[in-house]
Amino acid sequence: MAKSIARRIEYLISDILQEKGIELLEVEYKKEHGDQMLRIYIDRDEGVDLNTCTIATRAVQDIIDQDNIDYDHLEVSSPGIDRLLKRDKDFIKHQGERIRIKTLKPLDGQKTFVGILLDTSNDVLKIEIDGNSRSIPRNIISQIRLHPEI
Structure with missing residues (x-):
């Protein structure tokens, strides 16, 4: 309700x-x-x-x-500097920024990923972690937040 x-x-x-x-x-x-x-x-x-x-x-x-x-x-x-990203327009607006992704289940033994948001599609979110591109399936993502370096 x-x-x-x-x-x-x-x-x-x-x-x-x-x-x-x-x-x-x-x-x-x-x-x-x-x-x-x-x-x-x-x-x-x-x-x-x-x-x-x-x-x-x-x-x-x-x-x-x-x-x-x-x-x-x-x-x-304001949602703050570590705001949740939910909508496609959020991903477009914050492309190139540092984000933290939490997944529902482990992906290669890991459930939290921090990197630069590169691109998004209906199926995956692409981020850069330590110079390497990583695709994370959107159907296993539980939360995405901006993760600025302070």
């Missing part, structure tokens, strides 16, 4: 955010410590600052409230 509510919220707010030059990345709707959390992750080309979060919150809060969606806490924020 939480996933369907999150999808409903995405449907309700994505256009209004887009009109303000803000990209909706993800909506998270889940119970935490007995409270209903509603997290909205956003981005824009210039980056996300406090002002961007304030604009987004003001733009979406009334819409969500008018739809009678129950929540205790609303958070609007």
